[in-house]
Amino acid sequence: MNSGITISNRKVSFGGISLTEFIEKYETPLFLFSEQRLEDNYKALEESFRRYYPKTEVFFSVKTNFELSILKTLRRLGSKAEAASALEVIIAKKAGFEGSEMVLDGPAWTDNDIKFCIQKNISTFNVDSIDELRRVNRLAKAIGKKVKISFRIFPEIRMSILKSFIEGYISKFGIPLSQAVELYKEALTMDHVIPCAISTHIGSMITDPRYYEKTVQRLVKLAADLRDELGINIEAINIGGGFGVQSLNYYSIQNVILNKAGISQYSKAASIEEFGKRIGQKFAKELKENKLSEIKLIVEPGRFLVSDSGILITRVVAVKDKWIFIDGGINLIPESIFFIRRGFLIANKIGQEAKYEYNIAGPTLNTADVLAVNQKLPKMEVGDLVIVLDSGAYSLTRSNQFTILRPDALYITKDKKIKYLRKKEQPDDILNKLIP
Numbered sequence: 367m368n369s370g371i372t373i374s375n376r377k378v379s380f381g382g383i384s385l386t387e388f389i390e391k392y393e394t395p396l397f398l399f400s401e402q403r404l405e406d407n408y409k410a411l412e413e414s415f416r417r418y419y420p421k422t423e424v425f426f427s428v429k430t431n432f433e434l435s436i437l438k439t440l441r442r443l444g445s446k447a448e449a450a451s452a453l454e455v456i457i458a459k460k461a462g463f464e465g466s467e468m469v470l471d472g473p474a475w476t477d478n479d480i481k482f483c484i485q486k487n488i489s490t491f492n493v494d495s496i497d498e499l500r501r502v503n504r505l506a507k508a509i510g511k512k513v514k515i516s517f518r519i520f521p522e523i524r525m526s527i528l529k530s531f532i533e534g535y536i537s538k539f540g541i542p543l544s545q546a547v548e549l550y551k552e553a554l555t556m557d558h559v560i561p562c563a564i565s566t567h568i569g570s571m572i573t574d575p576r577y578y579e580k581t582v583q584r585l586v587k588l589a590a591d592l593r594d595e596l597g598i599n600i601e602a603i604n605i606g607g608g609f610g611v612q613s614l615n616y617y618s619i620q621n622v623i624l625n626k627a628g629i630s631q632y633s634k635a636a637s638i639e640e641f642g643k644r645i646g647q648k649f650a651k652e653l654k655e656n657k658l659s660e661i662k663l664i665v666e667p668g669r670f671l672v673s674d675s676g677i678l679i680t681r682v683v684a685v686k687d688k689w690i691f692i693d694g695g696i697n698l699i700p701e702s703i704f705f706i707r708r709g710f711l712i713a714n715k716i717g718q719e720a721k722y723e724y725n726i727a728g729p730t731l732n733t734a735d736v737l738a739v740n741q742k743l744p745k746m747e748v749g750d751l752v753i754v755l756d757s758g759a760y761s762l763t764r765s766n767q768f769t770i771l772r773p774d775a776l777y778i779t780k781d782k783k784i785k786y787l788r789k790k791e792q793p794d795d796i797l798n799k800l801i802p
């Protein structure tokens with residue numbers, strides 16, 4: 367695959383376009399996405415799962431990136447969509463997805479969200495609690511429809527030390543596995559919901575497929591229990607997203623300790639082929655052992671598909687001792703550097719030795735606006751072009767305009783045409799919302 371970043375003759379290209387020439391025509395900061403890279407990622411993921419479990423369906427997680435052309439590309443490739451709110455349903459519909467091609471997730475839908483999604487014929491409501499289920503049932507009754515539901519299950523698998531710390535937070539999502547049969551039983555007493563799926567999501571940037579193997583084992587066993595104890599026919603098991611990206615480095619507690627000892631080491635994610643193989647094989651085996659017929663396997667990837675399909679192009683605006691300040695930062699890429707370490711390229715200094723250590727800060731007065739610490743770089747000067755890699759996921763959708771405006775985002779199409787995904791915000795976009 368060479369649809370992502372490539373370097374040859376000291377020149378950086380992305381999506382087949384040379385960046386140093388391209389950037390002369392545009393202002394920084396600037397998001398740039400590659401359709402070819404997105405397509406390559408999608409095909410790699412879909413093929414990896416389907417090779418081992420043909421009845422796998424991909425539902426792209428819209429919250430990761432909802433630029434319309436990106437959603438359209440994914441739909442063209444066969445993806446369906448996972449929405450987390452009525453807003454995301456509206457956006458996905460604008461990109462061409464039908465309600466029947468979407469599932470809805472989320473712990474805190476409003477009644478208006480639920481009503482809207484019932485009216486739009488969303489295929490499955492992945493409910494997060496019994497309270498949410500009761501509301502879905504009541505509102506479906508008022509509208510005169512029956513809707514398909516799953517419970518989001520918290521599978522209670524043991525994670526690494528750092529993950530189990532996060533697990534304390536993740537447990538706010540879904541219902542514990544131990545309560546599942548009781549709650550499905552209650553769902554059977556409701557006239558306007560059809561319990562026919564199981565869902566989960568075990569975290570993001572998961573590096574090790576073993577967590578999914580354990581999850582799959584527990585959820586298939588639950589499907590068998592639901593059949594045996596309640597006569598429920600589970601049609602789909604949705605294991606959520608979370609597949610790690612190999613070009614990103616994931617910071618684990620073990621690495622924090624190693625780092626304190628002066629040894630820098632980050633854990634790498636398994637390849638998508640490995641995720642697909644291990645999960646697909648395990649799923650097929652567990653179904654067979656539990657004498658279940660071919661249940662659909664649903665995956666909801668977000669980060670894996672769009673992370674390295676997007677880069678943020680910035681310039682250095684100030685240099686102060688060890689600190690360099692670039693013109694885009696945590697306002698555009700809000701994810702914490704504590705968990706994820708991105709790569710950087712200095713596009714105008716490729717080939718120069720990275721023998722100086724810098725901290726890379728964004729332009730805002732937010733103390734947390736730091737993209738990297740102790741980053742080895744060539745000698746840096748104002749005007750240098752800093753490419754922030756892996757900027758396609760959870761960036762634009764989570765961006766904010768704290769003290770500055772959001773930038774242009776462009777798409778390199780498969781035929782290497784440049785097209786706008788969104789236009790830079792203007793002061794009037796903000797002023798028009800402020801009541802004089």
Ligand SMILES: Cc1ncc(COP(=O)(O)O)c(C=O)c1O
Nearest residue numbers: 427567570607608666667668669
């Ligand atoms: C329910 C659900 N599905 C899928 C995803 C996508 O996760 P990722 O981007 O890590 O693949 C998320 C992310 O938070 C999620 O909450």
